[in-house]
Amino acid sequence: MITRHFVDRQKLQEFHPFTRLRDLLGATPPGKSPLKDGAPINLSIGEPQSQPPAFVAEEITKAAADWSRYPLSKGTPDYLEACTSWMEKRYNLPKGMVDPSKHLLGVPGTREGLFMTALTVLPNPKQGEDAPVFLTPNPCYHVYTGAAAAAGAEVVTVNATRESGYLPDYTQVPEEILQRTALCVLCSPSNPEGAVADPQKVRDLIALARKYDFVVAFDECYAEIYTGSPPHSAIETASDLGGDLSNILIFHSLSKRSSAAGLRCGFIAGDDKWISMINTTCQVGGAGVPIPVQNAGTRLWQDEDHVIENRARYQENFRLAQEILGNSVPVEIPAGGFCLWLDVGNGVEVTSKLWQEAGIRVMPGAYMSHMDETGVTPGDRYIRLALVYDAEYMAIALKRIKEILSQFIPTLGAHGEKGDTA
Ligand SMILES: Cc1ncc(COP(=O)(O)O)c(C=O)c1O
Structure with a gap:
């Protein structure tokens, strides 16, 4: 499907995904997070949560005269x-x-x-x-x-x-x-x-x-x-x-x-x-x-050492996602990146539900997509989860997501034998 758009540069907020997500969830208090400290969990943004190697700070300090x-x-x-x-x-x-x-x-x-x-x-x-x-x-x-x-x-x-x-x-x-x-x-x-x-x-x-x-x-x-x-x-x-x-x-x-x-x-x-x-x-x-x-x-x-470690961390998160979510929703482990693109039927509704029930913030696929003339986007059925935390944190988040998805979309249980690879 090919769609043509003229985007008004003064109305960028209409398709800015994080503005739209704030508008969707802003007025709703987060539900009880599964974390011990009760802090909301943000899986909506693809921002790595591990640290770069210590030599980054050393190099920057060494070159301070160049500021x-x-x-x-x-x-x-x-x-x-x-x-x-x-x-x-x-x-x-x-x-x-x-x-x-x-x-x-x-x-x-x-x-x-x-x-x-x-x-x-x-x-x-x-x-x-x-x-x-x-x-x-x-x-x-x-x-x-x-x-x-x-x-x-x-x-x-x-x-x-x-x-x-x-x-x-x-x-x-x-x-x-x-x-x-x-x-x-x-x-x-x-x-x-x-x-x-x-x-x-x-x-x-x-x-x-x-x-x-x-x-x-x-x-x-x-x-x-x-x-x-x-x-x-x-x-x-x-x-x-x-x-x-x-x-x-x-x-x-x-x-x-x-x-x-x-x-x-x-x-x-x-x-x-x-x-x-x-x-x-x-x-x-x-x-x-x-x-x-x-x-x-x-x-x-x-x-390369730190890159190999990083990659292994994300691979472990995908393994966990497959293991934990595998029976509740069809999980397709992607070939690259660190996001999971999950078909949940209605991405915006599920996003609201995850926030209200568990303080988990995800990105609805529709907010990363453009509508055709009939008002449909190819992302409507999806949510995007950025698997950017360590494995222990991700396991807690994924288990709670699974519980909510299983209640909210019981029909999806039928898909969930094993995900395939995209
Ligand atoms: C597909 C894609 N391209 C580019 C970027 C921008 O990344 P950066 O400017 O940090 O390299 C991002 C960030 O999330 C991205 O997802």
């Missing part, structure tokens, strides 16, 4: 080199394919990177008088739509459903829209579903982008959090195709990989023409990444 300096716009040479080496190792790239002086740009995070990219890449009309088109999955991370709105684009959403493997199929978009498309996002592992795009899907999308001359923003911020084999990256496809990075931008950050969302440290890799232009946009209106933060980021990209 007086403006950050270099592209990134320090050490930081860009560390990002390049990480990509080369992680994706087995030939040396020299990614040139840090041309193909990389340090940004505070994928959020800022994507926003600045939309402002840069989305032109005034691409063809004729019509606004340029921004293609995005539905449901999606809300920043995509916000960025498109800020840039004055028409947002065309492509549903990501169980039937489509929880990823959008952009090859189905009508030619008339592809001709006006200037930017398209593919998130893999995807938020909220945790689906991973296979090499063929990435290859088809790159071919489409080159045919119709649009840019694909591959949001790979969950690349290091996975349950099976490491997710494929668009940079591997580019390498297989001979190393050409034209029409491709890939977004990474330390927020999920290193549990360092507050550090604000990431990068964009790809097409040198666009990297240079996005850099200019950042120079004009961006905050840049402070030098002490880049020093800490350099160490984090060089270290």
Whole structure:
């Protein structure tokens, strides 16, 4: 299902999921939480709850003299080199394919990177008088739509459903829209579903982008959090195709990989023409990444031990979710990310129920999705649970969720033998 939207940039709150969630639950006091201290449990936000390694604070302290300096716009040479080496190792790239002086740009995070990219890449009309088109999955991370709105684009959403493997199929978009498309996002592992795009899907999308001359923003911020084999990256496809990075931008950050969302440290890799232009946009209106933060980021990209530990923690949480929820609701353990996308029949009602009964805050799928003309969204049946706490905490929360789901949606009991893998 393909739906077209013009989003009023002065009405971003209409699709901002956390504003909508506050409106839904704000007036209702939380029910009795299962935690000993009775504190509400927040599973609505994908914010890692473990700490980054101690060397982050050490690096920042060591570079204290640099707080007086403006950050270099592209990134320090050490930081860009560390990002390049990480990509080369992680994706087995030939040396020299990614040139840090041309193909990389340090940004505070994928959020800022994507926003600045939309402002840069989305032109005034691409063809004729019509606004340029921004293609995005539905449901999606809300920043995509916000960025498109800020840039004055028409947002065309492509549903990501169980039937489509929880990823959008952009090859189905009508030619008339592809001709006006200037930017398209593919998130893999995807938020909220945790689906991973296979090499063929990435290859088809790159071919489409080159045919119709649009840019694909591959949001790979969950690349290091996975349950099976490491997710494929668009940079591997580019390498297989001979190393050409034209029409491709890939977004990474330390927020999920290193549990360092507050550090604000990431990068964009790809097409040198666009990297240079996005850099200019950042120079004009961006905050840049402070030098002490880049020093800490350099160490984090060089270290794998903490990432292996992080990944194991999330894998254990998924195992628990399968074990605890498995009989009350169909659990699909995702290939990547740390969120569970649960089909509960009516996501908004279940969200209210979990809050009223147990002080557990989750995100209704509808609030991450866009409506079609009939008022339906592909997220209506779902809730998203961010499994970001330690296993003991998660087990307490999941057991209480199971009790509530079992009372509230007794018919779902019939599904629950064993979940499959998305
Ligand atoms: C899909 C997706 N992309 C990007 C981001 C932004 O992350 P950051 O800017 O911290 O890298 C998030 C954060 O939750 C996300 O879920």
